[in-house]
Amino acid sequence: MSTDALDRHAPAQSGIDRALGLLDGFREHIEHVQPTLTGLPVLWVRRERIVEILRHLKAPPASFSMLYDLSAVDERLRAHRDGLPAADFTVFYHLLSVDRNEDLIIKVALTGGDPNLPSVTRVFANANWYEREIWDLFGITATGHPHLQRLLMPPTWHGHPLRKDYPARATEFDPYTLTVEGQQTEQEALKFEPEAWGMQRERDGSEFMFLNLGPNHPSAHGAFRIVLQLDGEEIIDCVPDIGYHHRGAEKMAERQTWHSFIPYTDRIDYTGGVMNNLPYVLAVEKLAGIEVPDRVKTVRVMMAEMFRISSHLLFLGTYLQDLGAMSPVFYSFTDRQRAYKVIEGITGFRMHPAWYRIGGLAQDLPVGWQQLVQEFLDWMPPRLREYELAMMRNALVRERTRHVAAFTTTEALEWGVTGPNLRATGCNFDLRKQRPYSGYENFDFEVPLGQHGDVFDRGQLRIEEMRQSLRIIQQCVDHMPAGDYKADHPLTTPPPRERMLQHIETLITHFLQVSWGPVLKPGESLQMVEATKGINSYYLTSDGNNMSYRTRIRTPSFPHLQQIPSLMRGGFVPDMIAHLGSIDFVMADVDR
């Protein structure tokens, strides 16, 4: 390992010492301390005591109050394991302490044909879906889980798609056909059985009504289904059902090159455009050891903030429409059209530009971009004022949203809620401030906060966020650094064209790097960003190949949907619709 690589491991050292200190009582259960490029301490612990360890870490003094992520890796084909404990599968728990702004990753090695480990749902409520997901996709059993069923794949599915021996392509299977009988079987399998969820069909002699909302419902924002147990208007309980939008993005990453996976990231949070490229390319750059020029950083920030605005505008229109206001969506889409004019002018594409590259950007800013962006910056502020005057100060909207579907910071952290939904509860946690990346530390902006964590605050907060994004973009326009739009590094992809035409050697190198893509050294890296809907991160595992060995995509909307039942029990149906509107989710950001 070069000294340079060792340096990049260094920042985690103090964190490792602290983490080991916190786990003093469990010393003999810690198997290994893994050096990674994640910047976080990564500890391997024995499976037997995982529940106690997590419980200990959640309580003070460690206070890792949020289970940020939980997923698995199929280790069976991994060549470079360099001293890692023997494992067929690894399950990892990413814990986050908002108070101390610190993280810790705990890994558990599993061996044998029937991988299993104790469920941690008793410690972290939001482990529920994550454990169902690793059962569904990896076949790892969480013993003691209250309802270990498939989550993303249909109930009739066979096999566990993220296992390395499971084929990735649809074209490797028989072509899809749908028969009358098959359709009936599938629909039958989707039928909701209250008993399976421990629900009563009646109470005191009066029957409950079970209402199936979705998977296609105008207010469900895509293919999302939720079954409600109703007593009149009141929601006794509800069960969200997801997986109608599972595009296998994580499996896709295992067969696309580092470079050609970029377009797939755009489609994770599909209203977020290049905002999705950012965590991915930053994580790849950590693996490759690329430091990008300031101009690249600033342009990336500018375009990501453009998409934050465009996504929040979409939110605003649909949120108000779900409350029953018909016209705002026409206004907000008019503004989005303006935003797209800028985005298209600069990147050449509207929704999915896939414009960031490993080590830079697809191209430089076009001539005359300042004026284009400035027009948008001048257009927006009066519009935002208008939204506030017409809607957020509107007595009807206020009555309809104040104190509806409210939750506290503690509840939010328990369920893994991040982003604007967390900040609406008054919790000041914005990664752009707390852990600045891509040069956010150089910008002057504020983090808007809410107070009550209700539907109103979640709406109002996003209007404020758009103002701050405009401020950031203004600073980009005023102080855009000069310089190159690509890093001067051998792994920058695609490499600068001028280097190609020197002699045959440079031509061949260029050709290989463009056709095969860059080969990255074995290692693991992680980048979290404050995306449009909350914290989005990519956990990349490289096995020294031109493709990733495992790409874990942690999306914010997944926990946001999981929180719904705990919040809506005892609420009313229209309040739930208002809440769905206020979460701001897209199903691709849930199911990936």
Next chain:
Amino acid sequence: MPYRLTRAEEEQESSDRYPMGRRQSSEEYVKSQLERNVFTGKLSDVLNSAVNWGRKNSLWPYNFGLSCCYVEMTTAFTSPHDIARFGSEVIRASPRQADFMVIAGTCFIKMAPVIQQLYDQMLEPKWVISMGSCANSGGMYDIYSVVQGVDKFLPVDVYVAGCPPRPEAFLQALQLLQDSIQEERRPLSWVVGDQGVYKAEMGSQREQKRSQRIEATELRTPDKL
């Protein structure tokens, strides 16, 4: 113009696989009608045209979205693109009231039976637009959970290319659908004529526009706006 016939009542030997109904190429339907009887042929032609004109100018879309493409579809519904110009602004949330369904987005194996059910709930006459590469062919998602094209089980009338297609492309697809509806022949009543649906084969846009497209020799460079 060549036509394609779909019989209303299902023949017994037809399989139980979706899409239902037998499709076959048909001779020049309109001409054969004319030849059979000049006067009634003309009359039914006028009647058909009038009915089709009504149908094509009040197409009510079914509010149905699967993924990213749906965002561009809604963009077409809102003011800057204003779908009302083409008579399709009445968006219905119930399949029973809708005339056409836009498969805007990726068609997932978990979702396919649901889509089929929603399609079955729509009343005739009904049409399907497949919007975006995912719906057309699976697009960039050749992956275990995705159906490689919605036409594996639904009869598609218009395909829109793009990932996602621009709202303008969606509006063009709507107009193409209107053109094809104008040429369609459906039974005017359950006692008049045979009960088949004759759809005109409109030909691919790619072929029609090729000569015009290859004339472009200079493309704008991306360094200017």
